[in-house]
Amino acid sequence: MNHKVAIIGCGPSGITALKNLLDQGIEAVAFDRNQDVGGNWIYSEDESHSSVFETTHIISSKTLSQYEDFTFDDFDPEVADYPSHDELRKYFQAYARHFGLYPYIRFGTMILHCEWIDANTWEITTEKDGQKQTERFTHLVVANGHHWKPRYPNYPGEFTGEFLHSHNFKKAEPFRGKRVLVIGGGNSACDVAVETSRVSEMTAISWRRGYRIVPKFIFGMPSDKVAERSKWIPPRIRMFLNSILLRVIIGKNEAYGLRPPTEPFGATHPTINDELLHKIRHGKVKPRLDIKRFEGKKVIFEDGKEEEYDSIVACTGYWLSHPFFDKDFIDYSNGPVPLYLKMFHPSITNLYFIGMFQPLGCIWPGAELQSKLMAQELIGNWKRPENIEELCEKEVKNPDYKQINTPRHTITVDFHRFIQDLKKQLPKNYISKNPVPQLINQQEV
Numbered sequence: 001m002n003h004k005v006a007i008i009g010c011g012p013s014g015i016t017a018l019k020n021l022l023d024q025g026i027e028a029v030a031f032d033r034n035q036d037v038g039g040n041w042i043y044s045e046d047e048s049h050s051s052v053f054e055t056t057h058i059i060s061s062k063t064l065s066q067y068e069d070f071t072f073d074d075f076d077p078e079v080a081d082y083p084s085h086d087e088l089r090k091y092f093q094a095y096a097r098h099f100g101l102y103p104y105i106r107f108g109t110m111i112l113h114c115e116w117i118d119a120n121t122w123e124i125t126t127e128k129d130g131q132k133q134t135e136r137f138t139h140l141v142v143a144n145g146h147h148w149k150p151r152y153p154n155y156p157g158e159f160t161g162e163f164l165h166s167h168n169f170k171k172a173e174p175f176r177g178k179r180v181l182v183i184g185g186g187n188s189a190c191d192v193a194v195e196t197s198r199v200s201e202m203t204a205i206s207w208r209r210g211y212r213i214v215p216k217f218i219f220g221m222p223s224d225k226v227a228e229r230s231k232w233i234p235p236r237i238r239m240f241l242n243s244i245l246l247r248v249i250i251g252k253n254e255a256y257g258l259r260p261p262t263e264p265f266g267a268t269h270p271t272i273n274d275e276l277l278h279k280i281r282h283g284k285v286k287p288r289l290d291i292k293r294f295e296g297k298k299v300i301f302e303d304g305k306e307e308e309y310d311s312i313v314a315c316t317g318y319w320l321s322h323p324f325f326d327k328d329f330i331d332y333s334n335g336p337v338p339l340y341l342k343m344f345h346p347s348i349t350n351l352y353f354i355g356m357f358q359p360l361g362c363i364w365p366g367a368e369l370q371s372k373l374m375a376q377e378l379i380g381n382w383k384r385p386e387n388i389e390e391l392c393e394k395e396v397k398n399p400d401y402k403q404i405n406t407p408r409h410t411i412t413v414d415f416h417r418f419i420q421d422l423k424k425q426l427p428k429n430y431i432s433k434n435p436v437p438q439l440i441n442q443q444e445v
Contacts, residue, residue: 002138003026003027003138003139003378004026004027004028004029004136004137004138004139004404005021005026005027005028005029005137005138005139005140005141005378006028006029006030006031006116006122006124006135006137006139006140007021007029007030007031007140007141007142007143008029008030008111008140008142008324009030009031009032009039009142009143009144009145010030010031010032010037010038010039010096010105010107010363010388011032011036011037011038011039011040011041011092011144011145011355012024012038012039012041012084012092012355012367013039013143013145013355013363013364013367013371014030014032014037014039014141014143014144014354014355015030015037015092015095015096015101016067016069016095016106016354016365016367016368016371017030017143017354017362017370017371017374018030018101018104019069019095019099019101019195019371020102020368020371020372020374020375020432021141021371021374021375021378022099022100022104022436023375023432023436024378024379024381025376025436026373026375026379028141029103029104029105029106029137030101030104030105030106030186031105031106031109031110031111031126032105032106032107032109033049033107033108033109033110034049034107034108035043035107035108036093036107037092037093037095037096037102037105037210038088038089038092038093038102039145039268040052040145040147040148041085041087041088041089041092041222042089043056043085043086044170045170045171046170047168047170047258049148050148050165050412051147051148051188051318052085052171053166053170053171053191053192053195054170054171054172054195054197055084055171055172055191055269056084056085057080057082057083057084057085057103058082058083058088058215058362059187059272060082060223060224060272060361060362061081061082061223061224061225061273062080062081062082062083063222063225064082064222064224064225064228064361064362064365064415065236065361065362065364065365066364067095067364067367067368068365068431069099069431069432069433070094070095070098070099070433071369074088074372074433075090075091075094075095080192080221081216081222081300082216091223097151098435099435099436100394100435102378106126106128106362107335108129109123109126109127109128110126110127110128111125111126111144111324112125112126112127112132112324113125113324114140114324114325115326116140116329116348116351117136117165118151119348119350120138120350120351121136121137121138121350122136122137122138122139122140122350122351123135123136124136124137124140136348137334139351139352139378140350140351140352141352141353141354141374141381142322142351142352142353142354142356143354143356143367144321144322145355146256146318146319146320146321146356146358146411147318147403148167148318149318149319150166150167150168150314150316150317150318150319151316151317151318151319152165152314153183153291153316154315155291155292155293156292156293156294157294157295158294158296159294159296159297159299159309159312160295160296160297161297161309161310161311161312162310162311162312163311163312163314164312164313164314165309165313165314165315166184166189166192166313166314166315166316167318168189168256168283169188169192169313170197171195172196172198172199173199173415174197175196175200175311177199177200177201177369178200178201178309178310179201179202179307179308179309179310179311179312179334180196180200180202180203180309180310180312180313181203181204181205181206181288181299181307181309181311181312181313182196182203182204182205182206182312182313182314182315182318183204183205183206183232183291183312183313183314183315183316184206184207184314184317185207185209185211185418186211186268186269186271186315186317187272187273188205188312188315189205189271189315190205190213190271190273190275190276191273192262192313192315193205193276193285194273194275194276194279194285196313196385197279197284197285198284202286203284203285203286204285204287204288204307204309205276205285205286206286206288206289206290206291206301207258207259207289207290208288208289208290208291209259209261209262209263209268210247210253210258210259210260210261210262210263211253211258211259211261211268211270211271212243212253212261212265212268212270212271213250213253213258213270213271213273213276213277214237214246214270214271214272214273215245215249215272215273215274216272216273216274217274218245218249223272224332224361225296227242228416230242231416233285235266235400235401235414235417236266239264239265239266239401240264240265242265243264246265250277250298250421251362256277256280256281256422257280257285258280258287259287260301264402266298266360267401267402269358269360269412270360271404284431288301288304288305288307289302290302291302294339297309297310299312307422308415319333320332320333320335320337320355320356320410320411321333332356332410334410335410335411336387336396336410337355337356337396337410337411338393338395338411339356339392339395340384340391340395341370341394341395341422341425342356342357342366342370342395342411342413342418342420343356343370343373343374344384344386344392346389347389349384352370352374354367354370354371354374355367355370356411357411357412357413357418358411358412358413358414358439359413359414359415360412360414360415360417361415362415364414364423365417365419366413366418369419369422369423369426369430370422372426372430373422373425373426376425376426376427381427382425399413400410400412400413400418401411402416427445
């Protein structure tokens with residue numbers, strides 16, 4: 001059978017999917033609504049698909065956030081330990097150039113609808129420059145990311161000041177001289193609080209639960225590299241030891257006026273931030289409890305404290321969203337997500353999800369390995385298990401971490417275990433650093 005594969009998205013997951021299919025001589029076309037590769041890491045001051053802002057840096061270190069086929073040293077040995085959004089954009093675009101991916105990408109193209117016909121056929125409708133087109137493919141790869149559709153909080157009352165989601169926060173300057181409340185304790189929330197505190201009259205941060213704040217560097221090393229040394233320990237024990245280490249280094253949250261964590265380490269995503277605690281202890285960021293209700297510009301907190309704010313930035317996460325599927329076909333927005341190795345559907349054999357998982361670490365190394373496994377299956381070198389439905393359910397019922405029940409925590413994996421599980425399925429010579437010459441039909445692409 002001759003394969004013709006469609007890939008949705010040319011962010012970090014989409015480009016490695018395309019690269020690894022082309023490596024095996026598989027005909028593939030990628031679609032992206034942007035004008036270049038990079039996805040979420042194409043920063044713009046205007047509201048767009050991207051959720052990064054002016055000062056965003058990655059929260060995992062470069063050596064645990066790279067493709068094995070094209071490392072940061074292959075790109076630029078002087079890249080920072082925690083690269084900026086601009087360094088990452090350049091890295092992804094260099095990857096695409098190095099492996100000759102651009103001729104296989106249709107930019108400025110929206111995927112409107114994907115209809116599964118049978119085990120050999122997908123009917124895909126796209127739109128470019130106002131023109132719609134429907135084509136047939138044998139396989140579909142979904143790599144549209146999961147940090148682009150904002151999830152808003154819901155509180156009683158109405159806030160009459162400026163209210164926006166962190167997805168639309170681009171820089172701190174518009175908040176100069178304002179009273180700002182940041183909702184959330186994740187990475188975006190802490191970054192936004194730190195950045196606005198540099199220019200605002202006052203910045204506060206509201207937590208509904210306790211979060212663990214992990215410094216970016218421990219013992220002079222990136223904190224995830226320190227944690228990597230204990231990857232051989234079972235996750236539950238490893239997380240317990242990490243919590244003790246963090247307590248020794250940071251102290252208790254209560255020392256900073258913050259809510260203490262009530263869940264085990266790993267039950268929520270840890271927040272990687274070096275500046276929030278510094279800002280709190282210097283009086284630049286004020287800790288607040290959860291919001292009880294709004295009254296105009298006034299915010300009433302659960303402890304009865306009342307304050308007025310000009311702006312609220314809700315850093316409350318994103319939905320898993322696949323708007324090109326009919327809701328009654330596939331909808332993972334509220335979980336669970338029963339996919340084997342977070343990529344194989346239990347019954348639809350010509351559908352792959354690449355990069356739709358959330359490690360306590362970086363997505364891209366796992367997405368690269370998923371892409372290689374997908375390609376191995378398509379060329380007949382790997383066969384999915386016959387009990388795949390059972391394995392999908394097993395992953396749902398036995399996750400790497402017992403996390404709290406929220407939409408954000410439906411796709412969490414242990415980074416090192418997940419990488420190991422994928423590598424077990426691949427041949428030993430899976431790394432492929434050299435571009436593979438391809439013949440393409442330019443009119444088709």
